Amino acid sequence: MIGRIVREVLLLCALAAAPAAITGYRELKLRPQTPLASGEVMLGDAQAWGDKAIWVDARPAPKFERKHIPGALSLNAETWDAQVARFLDAWDPEMRVIVYGERGDDAAPTVALRLREELKIPEVWVLHDGLDAWEGR
């Protein structure tokens, strides 16, 4: 009886896998991709860095309060002076910094530039497509 149940479960999974593969192909492969700019990192690569990276949300504070990547710190150009100390407390020289904003805005590249030039942090990356990538848009 167990063998029959397992066979039927596998068969039902296979039946579901066929349309799922078509849906997945349509959702993933046909979606237009914007090219990777210099200093940008794809979400999957950034996530693979795990706890060797610190995430920085470069969007304005109200947007950060509404939603942000779990564990990210808020650090944006408008309130830089008030927030930078907290960032430096959390940052470790061994860590990479991943800055994100929203697709198409310049908040993340601006903050990334300041981190590189003012704080002399070499490993600063901008998340490609920002929070939209995280949310799968």
Added chain:
Amino acid sequence: MNPARIFELTLRLLLGGLLAYAGIVKVADIEQFFRDVHAFNLTRWDVSMILAVFLPWLEIVTGFALIARTFYRGAVALSGVMTVVFIGAIASAWWRGIDLTCGCFGRAVNQTDFPRHLALNGAMLAAVVWLAWLERRRA
């Protein structure tokens, strides 16, 4: 047909219909369902994407298998496994204080009322256990 058989048929059709409906509304907006799955913070983004495209179809196939009583034992087993996973995920999000839309019924339900969702899934699990018990008794 005796009342017990009518009740079993009703339960089977309700459970199958609910699963198929839940799958269809998710397939209609896979991107949104991906965001809902990922919001649980339980899986990497690539795993969330695989779940987002596979799970709705598994619900549809399982739902229709229950309704048609085809590959029935497998469908009952899968319903049970999926319901247990849903209960675990919802309870875990509630425990961690994550404010999310569970995506259980796509955009048909926009705000997750945790106790209500757990109660619904608990009722579904009870139905699955009962159907499995009936099937085992017949074997």
